[in-house]
Amino acid sequence: xxxxxxxxxxxxxxxxxxxxxxxxxxxxxxxxxxxxxxxxxxxxxxxxxxxxxxxxxxxxxxxxxxxxxxxxxxxxxxxxxxxxxxxxxxxxxxxxxxxxxxxxxxxxxxxxxxxxxxxxxxxxxxxxxxxxxxxxxxxxxxxxxxxxxxxxxxxxxxxxxxxxxxxxxxxxxxxxxxxxxxxxxxxxxxxxxxxxxxxxxxxxxxxxxxxxxxxxxxxxxxxxxxxxxxxxxxxxxxxxxxxxxxxxxxxxxxxxxxxxxxxxxxxxxxxxxxxxxxxxxxxxxxxxxxxxxxxxxxxxxxxxxxxxxxxxxxxxxxxxxxxxxxxxxxxxxxxxxxxxxxxxxxxxxxxxxxxxxxxxxxxxxxxxxxxxxxxxxxxxxxxxxxxxxxxxxxxxxxxxxxxxxxxxxxxxxxxxxxxxxxxx
Ligand code: PSV
Ligand code: MN
Numbered sequence: 001x002x003x004x005x006x007x008x009x010x011x012x013x014x015x016x017x018x019x020x021x022x023x024x025x026x027x028x029x030x031x032x033x034x035x036x037x038x039x040x041x042x043x044x045x046x047x048x049x050x051x052x053x054x055x056x057x058x059x060x061x062x063x064x065x066x067x068x069x070x071x072x073x074x075x076x077x078x079x080x081x082x083x084x085x086x087x088x089x090x091x092x093x094x095x096x097x098x099x100x101x102x103x104x105x106x107x108x109x110x111x112x113x114x115x116x117x118x119x120x121x122x123x124x125x126x127x128x129x130x131x132x133x134x135x136x137x138x139x140x141x142x143x144x145x146x147x148x149x150x151x152x153x154x155x156x157x158x159x160x161x162x163x164x165x166x167x168x169x170x171x172x173x174x175x176x177x178x179x180x181x182x183x184x185x186x187x188x189x190x191x192x193x194x195x196x197x198x199x200x201x202x203x204x205x206x207x208x209x210x211x212x213x214x215x216x217x218x219x220x221x222x223x224x225x226x227x228x229x230x231x232x233x234x235x236x237x238x239x240x241x242x243x244x245x246x247x248x249x250x251x252x253x254x255x256x257x258x259x260x261x262x263x264x265x266x267x268x269x270x271x272x273x274x275x276x277x278x279x280x281x282x283x284x285x286x287x288x289x290x291x292x293x294x295x296x297x298x299x300x301x302x303x304x305x306x307x308x309x310x311x312x313x314x315x316x317x318x319x320x321x322x323x324x325x326x327x328x329x330x331x332x333x334x335x336x337x338x339x340x341x342x343x344x345x346x347x348x349x350x351x352x353x354x355x356x357x358x359x360x361x362x363x364x365x366x367x368x369x370x371x372x373x374x375x376x377x378x379x380x381x382x383x384x385x386x387x388x389x390x391x392x393x394x395x396x397x398x399x400x401x402x403x404x405x406x407x408x409x410x411x412x413x414x415x416x417x418x419x420x421x422x423x424x
Contacts, residue, residue: 001076001410002113003083008395011404015396022383033384036350039314040388043346045276045339046090046118046321047078049098052332053421055285055325064330066411067421071098072109074421077332079113084402086394087339090118092321093165095158096128097422103164110165118169119211119273119319120162124151125175125219138176140196141189141225148196155200163205169319170204171246171273172197173213177220177227189225194238201239211246211272211319212236216253218283228252229261236270244272248323249299250283251275259298266306273319276342285325285424287334289341296341297377300349308354314346325424330408336398343385351376 027033052074054064068074074091081088091110093100100106110117124139132150137143139151159170176193178184201210214232215224226232229245236243245265252258265271278286278296289296307317320342326334353372360368386396395401402408 001407001414002079003405005393007405008083008393008401011401012390012396019383019386019390019396023387026381026383030351030379030381030384032350036347036381036384037388037391039350040343040347040385041086041392042315043087043343044089044116044315044320045087045342046092046319047081047088047335048092048094048121048321048323048423049074050094050423051322051324051326051335052077053326053419053423054331055327055424057327061420062327063418063420064326064408065417066408066413066415067331067419069415069419069421071100071106073415074098075106075109075113075115078115079109080407081332081335081339082114084395084398085336085339086389086392087343088335089114090116090321092118092121092171093162093167094121094123094423095154095161096123100161100165107165117162117165117167118321119171120158120165120167120169121171121173122155122158124154125173135175138174138189138225140172140174141176141184141193143188143192148192152196152199156203159200159203159205159208162208168207169209169211169273170200171211171213171319172200173215173246173248174224174226175219177224178222179220180222184223184225186223190231190234193225194235197235197239197243201243204242208242209272210239210243212239212243213246213248213251213275215248215251215283229265233265233268233270236272244270246273246275246319247271248275248277248283249288249296250277250279250285250323254281258295259302262299263302263306266303266310269310271306271318273321275321275323276338277322277324285323285327287324287329287341288322288338289345290337293341293345294377296345297348298373300345301352301373301376304346304349304352305354332408333399333402336402340385340398343388344382347381347384348376348379351379351381 053067133147212232214226232245276288278291322338357372
């Protein structure tokens with residue numbers, strides 16, 4: 001369900017006077033306004049194909065009206081998001097939840113909607129109906145070589161699918177680990193996983209990357225074989241230059257200093273990608289920035305600082321992606337909120353006066369250092385974010401337009417109210 005341009009124009013016309021007033025104030029008070037708007041316009045955040053339906057928990061799942069019934073409808077939903085906010089120009093596919101059977105059709109749709117194919121994701125954490133051997137006791141770590149081989153082959157198949165779509169990276173998230181002390185020989189599990197990853201690495205095309213995602217717990221509750229950034233970095237370093245760590249914000253133990261982790265990984269040249277979400281307790285998969293926006297800002301501050309130092313392009317230097325589950329909200333509204341929160345944190349980080357911060361750090365002026373960061377965080381840059389959408393052809397207030405046009409209701413009319421989109 002795509003929008004006609006005049007619907008967006010009409011919405012913008014109605015809101016332009018109020019927007020201009022706020023923008024003028026920003027321009028008058030923030031020297032770098034134009035550069036920030038330009039950078040924001042270039043920034044794209046990948047949307048995972050598994051996050052377009054209603055999520056669920058192990059206690060239940062409540063369907064949402066109009067959930068996409070197939071991969072084409074998922075693309076359509078992402079195309080719509082991108083029309084509204086002009087920052088959702090990439091899709092990250094999860095295989096086999098979304099197997100692209102008709103590649104020419106999908107590439108045509110992507111071109112029509114202005115979307116790129118981001119990292120492809122393999123799945124060896126569930127058994128599939130056609131699968132011979134079980135992943136109950138792990139996949140790449142498994143004690144049985146035949147299971148490992150099956151999981152390796154799946155990853156290689158995913159790379160092939162990604163290649164046909166123009167993706168340039170594979171994200172591997174493993175549920176491997178153990179639930180009880182004594183169940184697993186940690187060293188052997190690490191070694192098996194490394195050997196398996198080495199085979200997958202060997203199958204990467206020359207211009208591809210492999211991202212190793214870590215997670216502290218769940219579904220295994222005693223040990224995870226890629227449980228933290230240290231383990232992920234070990235694998236990535238041993239594999240070689242095409243391997244890097246992927247940070248999912250929800251995959252840390254409570255109160256972990258994620259901004260420090262990010263800064264060290266970037267410095268090592270081993271930060272590859274990002275999965276954004278927010279959480280209060282664990283892997284809660286909540287809307288980005290809904291619980292701890294200051295932490296998100298601090299993470300962006302380190303990202304921008306580290307990327308600038310390395311000469312990395314903000315828009316293309318890392319794989320930016322949302323990874324969330326929408327248990328009670330409209331998934332599309334939730335994704336719009338998440339993208340907005342990411343862009344706000346990015347813009348605030350661009351505001352930080354790095355030279356003054358360095359001076360304050362070198363003088364051990366703790367108070368001034370904090371003032372500099374909090375000044376940026378407390379500056380309302382939302383008019384700059386809205387302007388970046390406007391100049392790119394998006395809507396000034398995406399959620400308002402989405403609601404005014406009753407898009408969810410139309411999607412429900414077209415697709416029905418009892419579908420279950422594949423995914424989380
Ligand atoms: C695991 O919790 C995870 O965050 C990984 O990124 C997966 O790819 C995603 O969820 C979907 O299973
Ligand atoms: Mn993730």
